[in-house]
Amino acid sequence: MKTIKDIARLSGYSIGTVSRVINNRPDVSAEARRKIEEVIARENFQPNSNAKLLKQRETSAITVIVKGINNNFLESILEEVQISLHMHGEDINVVFMDETENEIDTAIQICSTQKPKGIIFLGGNLKYFQEKFRLISIPCVLVTDTASGLGFDNLSSFATDDMEAAKEAIAYLIHKGHRKIGIVGGSISSEMGQVGSRRLEGALAELRRHKIPFDVRKDFVSCRFSMEEGYKAAKKLLEKKKDITGIFAVSDMIAIGVIRACADKGLKVPDDVSLIGFDGIDYTKYSNPRLATIQQDVRELAKRSVEDLLMRINYSRPAVHGMVMFRVITGESIKELKVSKQ
Amino acid sequence: MKTIKDIARLSGYSIGTVSRVINNRPDVSAEARRKIEEVIARENFQPNSNAKLLKQRETSAITVIVKGINNNFLESILEEVQISLHMHGEDINVVFMDETENEIDTAIQICSTQKPKGIIFLGGNLKYFQEKFRLISIPCVLVTDTASGLGFDNLSSFATDDMEAAKEAIAYLIHKGHRKIGIVGGSISSEMGQVGSRRLEGALAELRRHKIPFDVRKDFVSCRFSMEEGYKAAKKLLEKKKDITGIFAVSDMIAIGVIRACADKGLKVPDDVSLIGFDGIDYTKYSNPRLATIQQDVRELAKRSVEDLLMRINYSRPAVHGMVMFRVITGESIKELKVSKQ
């Protein structure tokens, strides 16, 4: 294995100058840079990252913090992120954490122990970012939520416009004739920050716009993003709201639980109850019935996040905040109501 | 941040002795060990891994190679492995690769570039291990397959007894009165090594034992472990074998595709076709109908793999090969046939 010493000897320069070339410092003559780069390329030299980091005191890995165990949607982004990072030759360090934990506390701890050069948050709560993200100084990107309002210059974000998309989900149910609509998942709170809450908020706004009565106590049950919680929440909702015809589940994982809950109550989707989810995970194409949903562009989210993060790590570009397209997938889980049951 | 120098000063010993204690070398007096360990604990000292590795020439991370993108079963093991490794304070490096690629080539490459101190293979093909695993010298563990026959002293393995479990899956179908049985997934080959093939082999053996005729060309369709492939394969199978009453899908992901394929052919599971899967992923509890399956003990597989790997990394124990229990889950996807259709 070649070291910087070999490159110095081979190029006729000192190891100091070689180091400067490697780290793209400006104070090197064009001549020296050219020669040294040639030798590096020819010898296929890879700097030893341990030695580098012993000095620099950070590791070369990029950490991905996945907020939510068993969250198929985030996992599908994770896979794309991983593939992309791998193609760029970056090391990746994945940490899963529970949906309810504070990802910023986790990130701060990771920064001090593992010293990654960047962090990708897959899922996150804006509230936690607002509270303590300032303690993190490395480039980060938040995926699935927009951090533009927070104004941190080391935090980019890429997301689907959850509120807008939730509006479309509700609009689609309404368009199909539904007026007795229930919602499963998310939570009502004036606090900023959770994906579920934002989807809920969008949904409520759309219901209001169409002047469809909605009683949060009766027509809504809060739950986390899992099949199990969706299942339990849907059971409660079905008991509270007997005349329900349409349900919006704020995530597909929840929606899967909802389908199951309906079946266990003797209700068929979509014959008895119509259902639309959110995320567009693979399973929605194979579930029985196929699930109507809001499909997020996983690949684009992953790709832009990785590319942005690397640009900022390597060239210190400014943070950016991007929105990614979504599509309404009609599936088979929504029945058109000819006669309004109103 | 404390360094080994601080610990030496505080304990009254030299850094050499402190280093020996840290690395559990035998040539330290009990007295010195006790004192130094006390100081280390009191000061909450964490050795700098970069410095350590600059000498040792390997990184501190444990690499997990996941063979199969979008494989819910492996992902659930991954999560458990990750949590467990995290609790042990280990860094983890996750690499996803396609089901068809050679994981040993990938591992060899990773060893040379990233120098992990251990590798956990989530899924793998024994054939590839046999060919080239000898080129890997760090402690490894293969999960979901047994490597006991290979005789590598740096490779442990933990798995479910796939062949036995597949026998039980078929036995259960037979017990419920099914005689016209089809199989989706796996591949026929005299080659050793693939999980799917082993399950298929077990299934065929059980069919033979019960003297149930089975024509591989007509009653079986090979496919990979995905919903999409399961869907396509099941469509073919249903066309080839019109009188089918029971299907064994060699994985749950495949089974989900099978349910969908049946529905699209106008067949109901279990009224028209009974189905049993394999793995016990979460979906099986929420699918419609709930899927009968062979449930593997994910938590146990993960726990034992991690503990074994760490023991071997830290104390150079011998490799071990363990089998983990499985359970037949009856689900709702199998109908009892009163009258044999024979």
Added chain:
DNA sequence: CTGAAAGCGCTTACAG
């Protein structure tokens, strides 16, 4: 059993 010292492969003031 223990300590002093060399050295792992880099980076970065410092001097020129």
Added chain:
DNA sequence: CTGAAAGCGCTTACAG
């Protein structure tokens, strides 16, 4: 613009 040198925090022969 470049080089010589100190030093990052460890490990490990070597000597005793």
